[in-house]
Amino acid sequence: MSDVLTDLKLTEWTACGGCAAKWGPAPLNALVRSLAESTSELLVGLAPFDDAAVYRLSDDVAFVSTTDFFPPLVDDPGDFGAIAAANACSDVFAMGARVVLALNIAAFPENLPVAAVEAILGAAFEVVAEAGGVIGGGHTIRSEEPIFGLAVQGVVHPDKVWTKAGARPGDSLVLSKPLGTGIILAGGEADQKAEAIVGMRTLNRAAAAALSSLGGGAAHAVTDVTGFGLLGHSWEMAERSGACLRIDASALALYEGVLAAAEAGVRTGGDARNRAHLEGKVASTADPAMEAVAFDPQTSGGLLAAVSPVHAEALASAGFSVIGEVVAGPASVELG
DSSP states (O other), rough: HHHHHHHHGGGOOOOOOOGSOOHHHHHHHHHHHHHHOTTTEEEEEETEEEEEEEEEOOOOOOEEEEEEOOSSSSSOOOHHHHHHHHHHHHHHTTTOEEEEEEEEEEEEESSOOHHHHHHHHHHHHHHHHHTOOEEEEEEEESSSSSSSEEEEEEEEOOOGGGOOOOTTTEEEEESSBBBBBHHHHHHHHHHHHHHHHHHSSOOSSSHHHHHHTTTTTTTEEEEOTTTTTHHHHHHHHHHHHTTTEEEOOGGGHHHHHHHHHHHHTOOOHOEEEEEOHEEEEEOOOOOOHHHHHHHSSSSSEEEEEEEOOOHHHHGGGGEEEEEEESSSSSSEEOOO
């Protein structure tokens, strides 16, 4: 690594990074509702919105499109590019699709070292290739803060699209990655941050393949856990499915050091926004630290899925853990 990159700390160039930089869910929901429009070929759009848009091209092929970008949440440019790419590809995997094409979305200060830009773009290129796709171009503008992400396109059979709707009473809730990226990056030790970075760089491709291998219809509802936290994305699944998602706080897998940091009071700015949006929708009897982890904005988090209990056991070998269940009742989330 060059001396320029060794000394560079990307997080000093920005005020807020990763998925914690997202707009809060309340104003965002109001905005997308005002823009909602549908056609017979738009299988998934804004009414209701999901992890990506899905457009039917033929009886056998649907086009999946998404975009995701944010300021740096880590100091190393290569890590930033890889995490941004994995996070953007995740939305395609969460729809049951395969990644085919991506376009860079970049905004960099003119005085940011060229070597840093090269490292960001190079790492993203490698991750998209690992995802099964190719970067075909993009667009770059000048900006006071560095921002990077991708517009990612994928393909899926129209009858095999996963959405946040469809969770059924009796289903098990499974999650493919540990939690706590926001908290650990804000207040963890160097080695603990390094572990979380490895997790964020990891694609959800294998997790999606494991869900697909269960057979048609086995994954009743799927989403990925990002800026709205586990509880925010669980609420979206509960609302779309018309069911109650009951989450066992003791079953949640955490990155090393997250619980200690949460107990010490470490929080990110997204914590308060997520709590405000979910007031009256989430009931918690969990310890305050574990509750904070569940509200914590995640970047490049795992896939959350509702599957029948018999399939939940088979997913353990793919890194999934059972974190709760779906029960009958009004749309809500319970953490206990």
